[in-house]
Amino acid sequence: MADDKTPPAANNPYTQTHVVVAGDTLSKIAQKYYGDPALYTKIFQANRDVLSDPNKISPGQKLRIP
Amino acid sequence: MKKQSAWLLASLAALIMVGCAGQKEPAEKALASAQSALANIHDTAQKYAPDQLQAVETQLAGVKDSLAKGDYKGVLAAAPALGTAISGLKDTADAKQKDTEAAASQAKDAWGPLSTDTPNMVAAIQSRVDILSKSHHLPAGVTKDGLAAAKSGLDAMKAGWTDASNAAASGDFTTAVGKAQAIKAQAADIMKSLGMSAS
Numbered sequence A: 001m002a003d004d005k006t007p008p009a010a011n012n013p014y015t016q017t018h019v020v021v022a023g024d025t026l027s028k029i030a031q032k033y034y035g036d037p038a039l040y041t042k043i044f045q046a047n048r049d050v051l052s053d054p055n056k057i058s059p060g061q062k063l064r065i066p
Numbered sequence B: 001m002k003k004q005s006a007w008l009l010a011s012l013a014a015l016i017m018v019g020c021a022g023q024k025e026p027a028e029k030a031l032a033s034a035q036s037a038l039a040n041i042h043d044t045a046q047k048y049a050p051d052q053l054q055a056v057e058t059q060l061a062g063v064k065d066s067l068a069k070g071d072y073k074g075v076l077a078a079a080p081a082l083g084t085a086i087s088g089l090k091d092t093a094d095a096k097q098k099d100t101e102a103a104a105s106q107a108k109d110a111w112g113p114l115s116t117d118t119p120n121m122v123a124a125i126q127s128r129v130d131i132l133s134k135s136h137h138l139p140a141g142v143t144k145d146g147l148a149a150a151k152s153g154l155d156a157m158k159a160g161w162t163d164a165s166n167a168a169a170s171g172d173f174t175t176a177v178g179k180a181q182a183i184k185a186q187a188a189d190i191m192k193s194l195g196m197s198a199s
Helices: A026-034 A038-047 B002-048 B051-068 B072-134 B144-169 B174-193
Strands: A016-019 A060-066
Touching: A016 A026, A026 A038, A026 A060, A038 A060, A038 B072, B002 B051, B002 B072, B051 B072, B072 B144, B072 B174, B144 B174
Parallel strands: none
Antiparallel strands: A016 A060
């Protein structure tokens, strides 16, 4: 069983996903899923394999929402 | 006349004794055969059809009692029914054993996907709970009570998962699958309450 601080594995099929649409920012996505835009870093860290800059996301990208 | 009657009675008694003695061996053989047949299936019957076994053992005890009393005719008369009862017991025990083994095999197959799905669900919930616990405001549709329930649910699911894993490790896949399915259902409810449905 996962440790309390262990993020879900990248291949965890039960990790929620979000498909980026025009106008999305990581802060907006964090607001939607966490109620707090300041937690955008959680999404950025979980998607480092597809994101190099938290300010650069593209419509159609599928992001993991830990 | 008296002498004749006495002779007749003595002859009848002798005939009866010879007749009874003639039935003794078949009666003992019939009982021994029944005891042997029951001994052969006893353990299986004890495990899969204990109530029916008890009934047959009562029936057998009655036949043994008849033999002990010298009622060989009674033993021979009861032997076919006893044989049928033992045969029926064997059929029942065999069928239940087969069903149980089939169910265990199915449970073992079901355990494979459950053993990966369940921890993944719990890990996903744990991650979300950790993050939401740091949030200054909860997202729409998620309540403080829901988050608190998710936290306590995680503890229960982890404990249940330990039990399920231990059951699987000991070969009891039926118990393991039952527990894992309960955890999975609870996890699905918690995920829903945290808004973790696919978007």
